[in-house]
Amino acid sequence: MPGFEIFGEEEKKEIMDVLDTGVLFRYEFHDQRNGVYKVKEFEEKFARYCGCEHAQAVTSGTAALKVALMALGIGPGDEVITQGFTFVATWEAIFEVGAIPVFTEVDRTLNMDPADLEKKITSRTKCIIPVHMLGAQARIKEIIKIADKYSIPVLEDTAQAAGGTLDGKYLGTFGRCGTFSFDSVKTMTTGEGGMVITGDGELKKTMSEYHDHGHDHKVNPGGRGGEGRRFIGFNYRMMEIQGAIGIAQLAKLDSMIVAQKRNKAKLKEGASKIPGVSFRELMDEDGDTATFFTFILQDSEQCKRVNESLRADGFGAINWAENSWHFYPAWEHLLGGKTTSSCGYPFVSPGGKRRVIYDPEALPKSADLMGKTLVYPVSIKMGEEVLDNMCKALEKAAGA
Numbered sequence: 001m002p003g004f005e006i007f008g009e010e011e012k013k014e015i016m017d018v019l020d021t022g023v024l025f026r027y028e029f030h031d032q033r034n035g036v037y038k039v040k041e042f043e044e045k046f047a048r049y050c051g052c053e054h055a056q057a058v059t060s061g062t063a064a065l066k067v068a069l070m071a072l073g074i075g076p077g078d079e080v081i082t083q084g085f086t087f088v089a090t091w092e093a094i095f096e097v098g099a100i101p102v103f104t105e106v107d108r109t110l111n112m113d114p115a116d117l118e119k120k121i122t123s124r125t126k127c128i129i130p131v132h133m134l135g136a137q138a139r140i141k142e143i144i145k146i147a148d149k150y151s152i153p154v155l156e157d158t159a160q161a162a163g164g165t166l167d168g169k170y171l172g173t174f175g176r177c178g179t180f181s182f183d184s185v186k187t188m189t190t191g192e193g194g195m196v197i198t199g200d201g202e203l204k205k206t207m208s209e210y211h212d213h214g215h216d217h218k219v220n221p222g223g224r225g226g227e228g229r230r231f232i233g234f235n236y237r238m239m240e241i242q243g244a245i246g247i248a249q250l251a252k253l254d255s256m257i258v259a260q261k262r263n264k265a266k267l268k269e270g271a272s273k274i275p276g277v278s279f280r281e282l283m284d285e286d287g288d289t290a291t292f293f294t295f296i297l298q299d300s301e302q303c304k305r306v307n308e309s310l311r312a313d314g315f316g317a318i319n320w321a322e323n324s325w326h327f328y329p330a331w332e333h334l335l336g337g338k339t340t341s342s343c344g345y346p347f348v349s350p351g352g353k354r355r356v357i358y359d360p361e362a363l364p365k366s367a368d369l370m371g372k373t374l375v376y377p378v379s380i381k382m383g384e385e386v387l388d389n390m391c392k393a394l395e396k397a398a399g400a
């Protein structure tokens with residue numbers, strides 16, 4: 001999973017290029033920067049890597065979601081559909097633009113269930129955000145077919161699947177745009193940072209202006225600040241040092257995925273001995289980034305027994321039903337409508353009317369699946385001894 005495991009001379013060299021100029025800002029200072037524009041270079045390289053025309057760097061994966069939603073014109077009165085198994089950032093961004101998140105079930109891909117998606121589309125649905133969770137593909141082609149039928153744009157939350165593909169095409173390039181995160185635990189990292197990719201030049205232009213207070217980024221006679229303003233914006237600018245680290249990490253992404261695949265294959269071999277075990281459905285095993293290894297038990301009872309045995313050996317796995325950050329029924333702040341806003345927004349409108357109520361029992365299929373699923377994060381440098389010990393623990397848990 002984490003690119004921080006392999007920081008090296010390459011990252012240091014890129015950072016020193018920036019410090020040598022003293023310019024940390026991605027725009028302006030043309031005379032001082034000696035031709036060094038790291039964020040711009042990172043955007044161009046990331047877009048090219050994904051086989052996409054445009055990329056917009058921002059401060060985080062959460063900011064990437066917000067900037068993309070703003071550029072798509074999403075706002076109050078709109079509904080945005082995403083899946084009930086994701087990181088909280090996906091729906092935080094939906095609330096942040098004033099829209100209401102609507103959640104679908106996940107299926108055995110552990111991503112959006114297209115049949116449930118179609119049931120949840122209403123006349124207010126203005127965007128669909130499938131998430132490529134745990135490094136692997138959502139049923140993105142099916143989802144886009146449904147979205148096209150209703151002319152709704154698809155934004156792919158690809159925060160956990162940089163470098164992942166489906167039938168040779170990069171995840172994040174199927175929909176109108178795709179967002180990425182480079183936070184400290186993602187496959188490639190810049191500490192904090194994010195990116196939106198798109199083939200739509202107009203969308204890129206809107207994102208570029210919005211993420212920088214509305215500046216248009218053209219060389220113009222008035223200089224920065226002398227240009228006109230099309231709309232109000234905000235500040236989500238990436239810093240040159242993050243761009244520099246991103247360039248070095250991107251060059252290592254393919255080799256990180258190769259290492260993760262090797263480690264994941266070992267774990268899969270170990271877990272295969274558990275009676276009745278099955279695995280997460282992968283649309284395309286070649287395109288999996290192998291950041292996580294997921295195994296599904298026959299029922300939640302067996303799942304608990306197996307995990308108890310694994311815990312006793314020091315290798316307890318993640319069960320998302322017990323983890324409060326990634327699965328709907330455990331988002332007590334969402335379900336309870338808790339907010340810092342004194343008027344209760346975004347759960348309550350400024351006029352005092354309730355905007356949305358979330359039922360904890362709303363996703364029974366996902367709850368059943370999550371209750372019997374165990375997950376290990378896969379990292380780059382796991383070491384033979386650790387892998388062997390994990391496999392031994394899995395074999396022992398087979399008898400639980």
Ligand SMILES: *Cc1c(COP(=O)(O)O)cnc(C)c1O
Nearest residue numbers: 060061062087089159181182183
């Ligand atoms: C990490 C993550 C994000 C948010 O990224 P940050 O860079 O931490 O803001 C969004 N969506 C998913 C699915 C994530 O895993």
